[in-house]
Amino acid sequence: MSNDVFRKSKDGAFYFVLGVIGLVVLAGLGAAFYMEHYGHVVTGMTNQIVWGLPHVFAIFLIVAASGVLNVASIGSVFGKPVYKARGPLAGLLAIAMLAGGLMVLMLDLGRSDRLIIAMTYLNLKSVFALNVFLYTVFFTVVALYLWTMLDRKMHAYSKYVGFAAFIWRLALTTGTGAIFGFLVARQAYGTALLAPMFIIMSFSFGLAVFMIVQAVMYSWNDRVLDEVILHRLKNLLATFVAAVLYFTVVYHMTNLYFAKQTAFEHFILIDGGVYTNLFWFGQILLGTLAPLAILFHPGLSKRNGWIVTASMLVILGAFAQLYVLLIGGQAFPLSIFPSMVESSSFFDGQIHTYSPSLPEFLLGMGGIAAAALITAIAAKVLNFMPDDKHHTVSH
């Protein structure tokens, strides 16, 4: 009885939060309509920086979506019970974030109204078109996976569907990395390294998102996460963060070795202004070293609040990393005539400038809010709360 009253009092707060998230989604949709109506001239994007802030948000969401599923995979594929209990929530977040990311990507198109064309005219040589296929199958496989995890009668199939989902998510992130990896023209891209790098980034970003959502859900339900579980998850996060750092070092060291790439590296690492700052302070210091310090600190790493802080820092670093890769990669001019100094009325040979605009930011936030909305509604309707029967502290 008292439990009911308690739930009712929480209900009000739930709908309030839902309303706030809904408003952010609406703001995102409004921003997209504004951009669609006036054209991209109202954004910070130009003919030099053709992909802007919306793409940073969209790629974060898509990469994190595939990565968060890793939590479920460790449970189903590798048979770890602690992760098994978290499988449904991971699956839900995967679907929600992919939907949010694709929403941003679609609404940023010059012709968003041509969604049907995007889905029916497929150039199979295009890695973008391949991604449309990868996303669609991902939604289906993860939905099936959720079914096998949530429906007792289907449990027997969970391992097999989980395995398929695991393989597919690796393919999906490879596809996302290949969007950049297949670009021959620009110096920041055009390397196969980006495919595995995106996979390891997805492990890190996805787990960080999972840790935060899990913390919110436990706190909302006045439950405390067992220390042993928290310890395992934070160690895994630290491993992933370190692995991303490793890939980052390899990426830049390889570039530095190639004479034709040194000017680009000099730009990103030393005199690229905002990009250099975001790289060193955003990605490396705040997004990598600070969370590693917290996660390995003997005292702080035992506290839930600090682990959530570390996860938030990882996400901050993720945005910095994607901003540097996407925008910084475009800001450095194309080398059309290597060994010559170029100039033109089309900004050849110049560092390109980009100032993100409010509509772009709102559209990106709208995507995150859409993912949050899907997660919140689904978590309200179905039971996605991790079920660690023996570890849960009851109230």
Place this chain on the structure above:
Amino acid sequence: MSNDVDNSRRKFIAAGVAGTAGLVLAPGVTLLDMANARPAGEAASSTKRWGMLIDSTKCATGCNDCVTACGKENGVASTGHPETDPQWIRKIELKEVKSGKSHSLPMMCQHCAEPPCVDVCPTGASFKRADGIVLVDRHICIGCRYCMMACPYKARSFVHEEHDDQNPDVPRGKGCVESCTLCVHRVDKDMEPACVEACSAGNHGAMLFGDLNDANSEISKRIATYATTQVRADLALNTGVRYQGI
């Protein structure tokens, strides 16, 4: 007297008939002339490969004739937003780092035989015609700008805002990507691209248009005789636009 009047009337009628006949027949004669061009409805043929040779030694710094002609022909005008304004052709000024030797040349879509923009386009809107001209199908371009990320020549532009000064032969639209069409609407009428025509009209002679597949064409002969360059030849895209003098 009456004979004079009759004569004058006859002359007048004869002149009138001749004039009318001229007015009626002249377009027909023009049509006969134009019949040498590829008829509408007939597909472009891979027996041809349209290309261009640009002699940078004849291209003067400050001369913008080709750019002006392209803008006029294709309705590409400045809107006062230089960073978002489309540019189908632009003049690039080059300076060799060591020697300081400078070059000036027009840069536009290089109409590659292996175009990266066509490879990456998710819908197939970016396509290459059988005769080598690389185009954007505005009906199925979704405005994703992936082709702009892929092009090594910065040849493509995204239409960032509404415009109402379109040339009927050259449809353009907000939210789609566009680039040099090699004046396909003129080429199909057996005419040269507007930039080449303007360069010749100005007696610069820096641009030559022709069929790279025809060994007897002026462009093929020049390429066979002189050292020419493909920009970013390291990418092995087999460009339709070649340069001489750089």
